[in-house]
Amino acid sequence: MTTTSSPTAPQEHAHLLHPKYRPDIDGLRAVAVLSVLGYHAFPQWIKGGFIGVDIFFVISGFLITTIILGSFEGDGFSYREFYARRVKRIFPALVLVLAATFAFGWYALLPHEWEQLGKHVAAGAGFVSNFAFWSEAGYFDNAAETKPLLHLWSLAIEEQFYIFWPVLLGLAWKRKWRVLTVVGAVAGLSFLLNVTTIHSHREAAFYSPLSRFWELMIGGMLAYMRLHRPPPKPGWGRHAQSIAGLVLIGLGLAYIRGGKAFPGFWAILPTLGAFYCIAAGPTGVLNRYVLASKPMVWVGLISYPLYLWHWPLLVYARIVEGDVPSNGLRALMLLAAVVLAWLTYRFVERGTRRSENDTVISVLVALMVGFVVLGTLAASRYYVGRHSDPYFNKTAAAAKDWGYPDGLSPIKVDGEVLQQIGHGKRRVLLFGDSHIEQYGPRAVELSKIAPDTLDSLSFATWGACPPIPNVVDEKNNLCGERRDGAMRLAISDKFDAVVFGGCWNCYFSETGKPNAANADADRYYYFDGKTRRRFMGGGGADFALNMLEAVMTNLAKHKQVYLVLDNPVGEGYGPEEFIKGGRLGDMKVARMSPTAPWASVQKELHERMRQIAKRSGAIVIDPIPTLCKSDRCTRADADATPIYKDSGHLRAEYVRQFATYIDVAMTTQKQPAAVGR
Template sequence: LITSLILADMDKGSFSLAQFYERRARRILPALFVVTFICILPAWYWLIPIDMSSFAKSLMAVPSFLSNVQFWQESGYFERSTELKPLLHTWSLGVEEQYYLLFPLLILVCWRFGKRRLNFMLLAIAVVSLLFSRWAAHKAPEANFYLLPTRAWEIFSGAFIALYYNRGGVLNVSFRLRQCLGVLGLFMLLSGMFIYDRDTRFPGFYALLPVLGTVLVILFSSPGTLVYRLLSSRAFVGMGLLSYGAYLWHQPLFAFARYHYIFQGEPPATLMALLILLCIILAYLSRRYIEEPCRSKSLVSSRVFRRGAASAAVVLIGAGALAFADKGNVLRFDPALLHIVEGARNSLNPLAEVCRTDAGQEFHIPRAEYWYGKGQKKILVWGDSHIDNTAAQLVDYLPQARIYHAGYASCPPIRGIHRIDVDYSDCAAYTDSVWTWAKTEGFDAIVLSARWRAYVEASKFDNGEGGVEDYVVDFVPDTEYHNEQERRAGILAAYRASITELANEFTPLPIYLVYQIPEAGWDVPDVYLRAASRASEPVLLSTDYGVYQAANRPSSEALDSIDKANIQRIYPENVFCNTVITGRCVLAQGEKLYYLDDDHPSYDGAAALAKYFAGVIAPSL
């Protein structure tokens, strides 16, 4: 529609960039700003400091149309739960408005060279955007989801339809074929709701299904067709009129509800149904009393609108800056409680910079001058980031040992697999380098640790009680595979083959195989702060042991099947599960938080693990 309006004005020679931007602003800003202002009060009341700081950045990003950039920057391995971000949905407005800031300028430049060249230029940009999106789906999935360059082709699909009709295009297609293609398009548009899930690498080529479906609906749903009658019905037209308001209101309502019910999982179905009804009511009120009046120049002059919009933007940006400078309004919480939480969150291995490699860094094997302890027995602790803090504290319980720590974040000590993210392309080379280096060092024992489940499943851990992490590691076997089942089988086979090979090469050296450290699902410091700020008794956080067992069964069975005399097994579940509460795995107890996020052990958690590990390792030294 918007492209059609631009082209019509260009044909008449009456297109005004200033008027176009004002029309877009009148359509978007009033309701957006009202919703954003209203979100401030519940955010201030409910959000803990780290989430309030993120919300403060959203207050600055929304009027700047940079929400998509903000949420892209916050995405990744240590991302906060997206479902709890009240203004998360504004990322798509950021993409849309960035597009409409640039698209008219592109039209103005290309128009001088004729419509044919305009078509060619837009087609070239769309194809490049689609191919870039396909590449980024695996190489940079967060950027692929949030940023304009990989999303532009989707919006261009509508622009091509407008260009086709602007040039006088007519579809000489029989009514029966239009009927079929319209229904097919609607089916394609809706099918993604059922065949895509939270792990689908979207957009990429997966987005072709709904995008092409939408194109078919627009092109072939002419008057008289089934889809036309459906979409032009009173109910659907009414939904369309309220769609923008419903879009604005739904995420804040759902996010604050989920935030309140964080310990119970999803909010009750009855509450969600009431929130949907409230969303529709608020959408109607927004349209009636905010959107429609602000679109009318007779009610709100251009001068008044511009001043009002600019003032609202300045206030939002200023409020966001103040809240961010205040570190998320930390004064609302007990300083002692914040000290406990921040102590856990910031409990990172002090030698991680020299002992562990992170994504995008030039990898290095452990330096000979860096180790933990002064003992004579040399132990190599080798794994991903989940062993960091435990490696640093192991020496406290093994005074006879000297601990060498080799780590690469999100890179298991396994040959025969590789991660398909560009930043982790050195993972396999790092594994080979450590393997070769270990042969020359004369170690007395090797400890292998990894987040085994994550590499096999390539899915987000769900504790079944509302805690779902937001990060996926995407490993594949070096061997050929054709589907997800074969990919998983290939990873498990690599576990068995690689660990067996290591045990054979280093025989009779003891190899200690550390099984999966229980995952939390929740960000433990966050959940602890919410619970402790309301509780009158000491906090005890835990998750279901049965969920841990089920999630880790395939990887644990693969490790169990390795039959080598020099392999000994260490079970972290013995530290956290079935200790305080039968059938539960403890995450935090009293003033001790055992995790610094949703899966990495904190100093307290690592100390408990190190003590247990030492009890298993000490007899062989």
Template sequence: MKQNSEAVSAMTPSQKYQPEIDGLRTIAVMSVVLFHLEFKWIPGGFVGVDVFFVISGFLITRLLVKDVQAGNFSFKHFYLRRIRRLGPALIAVLLGTFVVAAFFLTPDHFQRFSGALLASLFSASNLFFWAESGYFDATAELKPLLHTWSLSVEEQFYLVWPALIFLVGRRSRWVLPVVVLLLSLLSLYGALVFTKYEPSAGFFLMPFRIYEFGIGAGLALLALQPLRNTFREFFCLLGLLMIGYSLLAFDKLTPFPDIYALLPCMGAALVIVGGNARFLGYLLRNPISVWVGKISYSLYLVHWPIVVLYKHVTFADAVLGKTRIALLVLMFMAAPVMYYGIEKRFRFGAGSNKPGASRRLWGWLAVPLVLSMLSVHAYAINGWSWRFDDAVIHSIGILEERQQDRRQFIDNEQATSNLPFDAAAEKVLVMGDSHSTDMFNALYLNVEGDSRISVRRLELDDVCLYLFADKPDEQVTGLSASELVRCGEQYDAVLASEMLAQVDRIVISTRWQETSFPNIEPFANFLRSAGKPESPPQVVVMGRSAEFKNVPALILQIGLDDTIDQQLAATRTTNLDALNENLKQQAEVLQLPFVDKVSYLCSDEASRCDAIDEQGLVLYTDYGHWSLEGARLFGQRMLADSATAVMLTGMSTSELNARSTAN
């Protein structure tokens, strides 16, 4: 293949092995691993993926330019190398994760897992997870293959980059760098726009990551001459500081990738330039860093399924204490096995470049065909629900049907904040976050048809109560930009609501945080001042609801036997007891009635917590939100307690029952 050598000769950097790049891989992979193990001191560990993208852009561009210059570039050989490099280890992890997931994941989770596996096999998992939700959403930590999004981005990059180098790189020495620069700027602009208006797309989609690959590619195209050691030390130090700052200063609330990704990406580029520095470079070139860098791909592949499957098996909602170390050890046991047993064997094994090796590679890659068929079947057959007891599946199935009913129910006109109250003796307004929905359901389902009581709901997260304080601008510490916007919208809706001037009692039901406690008094004062002057509303504070491991998942695992209530109680988050006690004391100081929800959900000693009702229907939809059956039952219990009934409705239990008898 004859090429214009003048067009590429100036672009070709040194092709010798650079151990410092393996050291940089170590920084990248350990950042991601420690972040996913939930070490609080590295809140920006997710930027390790961006460092990987820079490394990939640099190495792939350097390789492609070398092949084009030598006149032996071949799309076939390039993609065979990529398949040999990435395919076998990925398939092994997908296969192993599928086997474990089939034993422990609930039908709903297993169905979504099967869809993600199929998408991973076709280099489209980033599209799959973008369509589902965001990287930092509440359920992300329960998706065993979430980490494959970055592999799909990289594989999609490989689909376009070789053609770009091959077609553009032959024209003149400056065309390719200019094209790479323009594509990178366009990609960065797209990332800025989409991170603001469609964050999930900006995070997951390949076009908005091209500028990260482009930084590495531009470095390869510069073909820098050897620098004096003083400059190499400076560049290495500056690059490490930029990456380190990103790891320590960024967190889940940082708009990303946005312009913020430039910091770790430029840092990675500087480390590549100066990584062979005599002194600081040893941090990257030492045997331990190089070894971890060599196994980094295998370590990246195995680390996340280990964390997620641990949570599914144990129902843990976080990785804490010694568990982190145990999981880290397990990762470093699995990764070398993967590297030496599979990755290195197919990539560097004896005869890997011979024709027979390709046949063996394709034989190994036949495994995805089986995995694809199994995944399609599991996805189509409701996550293989036959793995669980029929009675349990029936109960969970009813719960899933009721979930749609619940969404429709809470969106009906009875919960709409801009409607006036019915002409009733007692007008009750429930305020709070999603847990106020539970209390609205609990009251509405038990007083429905009673013309003496009218119930409405108004959304207001407890973290937004700072807006009702005397100096609200001084109390926004810790809130993200999106939380500030949401609080502003909720605050405006509260001020605009006509219900506050009509209401008789206001029930505050939310997932309280102790940082919100100081704002309860000014908020209560606001509610009283906004009410009827002759009879200000009674403000009732409700404690946080009982929280557990995922209740439907627990029921699927252990069944509907007589021990379900005790086993549910064993997973209860007991540290909320102290928070509720502090909240109760705060309410007493402010002379506000307080209702302890937990006492109506669990026995007095909390040794039993109801998971199902008398018909065997599940009372919770997740860790603590109530199903419609749960809301009906728990509301019934509250209203059966005359003192609580008076606080919530203004009527005693006997008065409420008199309505029931009359009806």
């Protein structure tokens, strides 16, 4: 397309290009939103449905770049009109969803949940949700299914793109840079950042706009090509692109899983699929007869409010139920989302978009600023929700009290990232999962009260990843790599002592047939290179414990080895279990009594682990004498303050003061003889 006006034309005379409407693109939006809805409501059926977001990114990149470049090459580009149209397009439905989510949250959420919702409302209204959720990501982050506004991370990335992209393209146009080179450079750098950080910084690769912009740039490159190069003539070329596009998207839905390194290289499938679908044009065979069909176009037209409404409804259904809702209830929530989306589109969005009154824009911006303020007040406890018993805050404080890796310093040893503290002569590797991480605050406390005795401590840990070779966790695809790297360090001459620890009760206390109650434990199995042996009902637990004994026996011949036995876990220990009543009625929180029973199956495992240590020559570190007496174990202190952060982990405040039993592995002192020596 040739330039018909100067790029420096006065802004008051500039008008944005209005791309010709393509019903097949609305149909592609329908594919994207239905994929996301299916994944969120029925993840067991549509396991790769989250790739719908990546399809949306390509569509947005194509349309926005078409508008910007077409305007520069036409009557000129008006930043004011561009952002005014974005406000009228995005704010109305978002205002409604934020208001409804905030109001229901005030009525149903507990104080700590309400504070978190306030933070997310403020971030959503400020279009920085991706950074907010990125900062929260980690092993102890709340489950995604309990965050009503989690889905706004993708909207935030699009908004950040709307701010960045017109400015960069305007600069390129003004300075007569090759636009395709600019688009390709941004895409290339972003994709490179994506694939190089997906393993080492997975949350960053997922939430950062810098590692996501390449997906929008794929649409941007197509926009440039369509503006400057003739499209293929109607015929088999377009049909092939149409078929290839939907096949690639279908492959993504079928083969991409949440456990894979995504986006990474896997995101090429849905983004390239969307590229081909759009490139095929409205005459491509599947575009014309499938994507441009009336049902698909109708869903596409309401896709934006449908995306906004569905997730809060599903999350609040889960919160009210206290567990995963039934299939019927989830289907009902999707139906409600469709109805609300149509009402939003019909009675709010259409009228706002057509309005020429500048007051509408001012009101929408003011409302969004208001939500930033309201959310901040809620997050800061200046504005409290309906449930305000002070003891809720005590249990919530316990749930948040996790000190690892605070006070520790990340270091790299032979390519492995460890958390380090202390400068003693003895070099100690603490190797395990979050049940080793829970003792990090004790190490930090010792560095303050007895720094001269503290050894050189290095934590090599990974949540829900037992420190045993050949153990596979189906939900943690990075466990094996991380554990094997730490194992190489354990057997090397870089450490004088190795401390093994883990949530042994989580992995080994129940090894019978899997059922609904222990379904999460069924994700582990032992794989010797030929045979997979499930922990639950498959005998894999025995193989794993034998391997742990063999590893410790070999290590104990060359260096000091410790085995940290497990603290009691499970029902009765988590402070959240004492909240009673319904979310829609009157909720109360019972004061925790000081003790809970020590389950017999955990007691039996405890003795088995002691015998493993005895045979291998390892030194036992046993928390039970500190925590338990006569098969009753402490769960709260005298004023009902919980000592656990959840049903499995001791809170940092308790560990700092009372977990002195771990000091033998952390400090230079007279070392006890190994059990059995």
